Amino acid sequence: MNKRYKQKEIKKCLQNNKVTLAGLIETRVKENNTRTTINNIAAGWNCLNNYKDAVNGRIWIIWDDSWYEVKLITSATQMIHCYIQERSKGFQFHLTVVYGFNTIEQRKSLWSDMIQIGQNVNHPWIIVGDFNAMLSPKDRLAGVPVNENEIKDFSNCVKVMGLNEVQWKGNYYTWNNKQSGNKRISRRIDRAFGNEDWMDKWGHVILEYGNPGVSDHSPMHLILHQTYQQEKGKDSMKMVWNKLKALQHVLKQLNNREFKYINKQIEEARNELAEVQNQLSNQAKDDLIGKEKEILTKLEKWSMLEENALRQKARAMWIKLGDANNKYFS
Structure with missing residues (x-):
């Protein structure tokens, strides 16, 4: 040091x-x-x-x-x-x-x-x-x-x-x-x-x-x-609320960590796939074929994560707007 x-x-x-x-x-x-x-x-x-x-x-x-x-x-x-x-x-x-x-x-x-x-x-x-x-x-x-x-x-x-x-x-x-x-x-x-x-x-x-x-x-x-530890004499619903509130920051961090770079990962997978497939068009080597399968699996994984993330965001928006009782639901 x-x-x-x-x-x-x-x-x-x-x-x-x-x-x-x-x-x-x-x-x-x-x-x-x-x-x-x-x-x-x-x-x-x-x-x-x-x-x-x-x-x-x-x-x-x-x-x-x-x-x-x-x-x-x-x-x-x-x-x-x-x-x-x-x-x-x-x-x-x-x-x-x-x-x-x-x-x-x-x-x-x-x-x-x-x-x-x-x-x-x-x-x-x-x-x-x-x-x-x-x-x-x-x-x-x-x-x-x-x-x-x-x-x-x-x-x-x-x-x-x-x-x-x-x-x-x-x-x-x-x-x-x-x-x-x-x-x-x-x-x-x-x-x-x-x-x-x-x-x-x-x-x-x-x-x-x-x-x-x-x-x-x-x-x-x-x-x-x-x-939050349950205390004697405390309202049970309040304790549930406190536990959910304590989870908010944890879940937010999880969301950022797992989904922040999804679009970037998808784009990288697409570029890698294009490069490998360009090479395959010239010579179909076994290692390139294996690599193509790996990249396709990776691309599928990140695409599914993107879809799930968008679905969750849409659901969260629906709940938020519905709770506000605004014109979104009129």
């Missing part, structure tokens, strides 16, 4: 994803350069770090103070644990950002620290970061096969604490060594876990793994939407 171009890319990532709270690991920034670096990434944001526990502060938590109140609870060489309260809606949770050491023996203190912390947490709790450990034999692609000793401590910690992995989407492998050919190794070492309270409140939230960009790790992006 000392290089200016990396700071610019991190800043762009935060801005593009509208991030207001972030955990950064493996910073390698000297303590006296902390404020300058943060201002280059997110000017005016606050920062928690673990310089008192580790040389060059292995972990940062940075946030926009207008959005969150953040209080440090404890820190160690491999993690920072804090309490967070969102200012506008007031929801609260605990956050632990992890950057595990490279060896099995060094990581043992991380597992014991996490188990100890878990005994005193009475809020939704999310634990996220680079654990530098794996949970399954398939978590390393190429290189030396994963053995039981590499898995058991991490697996036992998750089991003892009663954690569940947060729903996610994106590439399975979250880190690679940037090598080529037979030397390239990929691993799944970056994860997010929630306790029971977290899963009750935000179990529906999906974490997204992005492309690594300038890093060798995939960034993890999580958007929280508060779920």
Whole structure:
């Protein structure tokens, strides 16, 4: 993170994803350069770090103070644990950002620290970061096969604490060594876990793994939407309304993400199809025939999505105008 171009890319990532709270690991920034670096990434944001526990502060938590109140609870060489309260809606949770050491023996203190912390947490709790450990034999692609000793401590910690992995989407492998050919190794070492309270409140939230960009790790992006819990004595219809209202923003984002570029995708598929068919007219190779079938399938998919989107918009317009009782229905 000392290089200016990396700071610019991190800043762009935060801005593009509208991030207001972030955990950064493996910073390698000297303590006296902390404020300058943060201002280059997110000017005016606050920062928690673990310089008192580790040389060059292995972990940062940075946030926009207008959005969150953040209080440090404890820190160690491999993690920072804090309490967070969102200012506008007031929801609260605990956050632990992890950057595990490279060896099995060094990581043992991380597992014991996490188990100890878990005994005193009475809020939704999310634990996220680079654990530098794996949970399954398939978590390393190429290189030396994963053995039981590499898995058991991490697996036992998750089991003892009663954690569940947060729903996610994106590439399975979250880190690679940037090598080529037979030397390239990929691993799944970056994860997010929630306790029971977290899963009750935000179990529906999906974490997204992005492309690594300038890093060798995939960034993890999580958007929280508060779920409304049923309270005793509350009107049942009001609670249904609140839940539907809470879904509005989620559905709007889903609509934008899935349908925004439909027309573009259709046009691209048409152009690809024309190009392949032009080649087929000269020579009917098997690979071109296969490619034509793939493009036709893609074109059909996007055309159906376009049709469904238009049908939904028409239905929404009908409902809106009908509810207004205007001349549209006279």
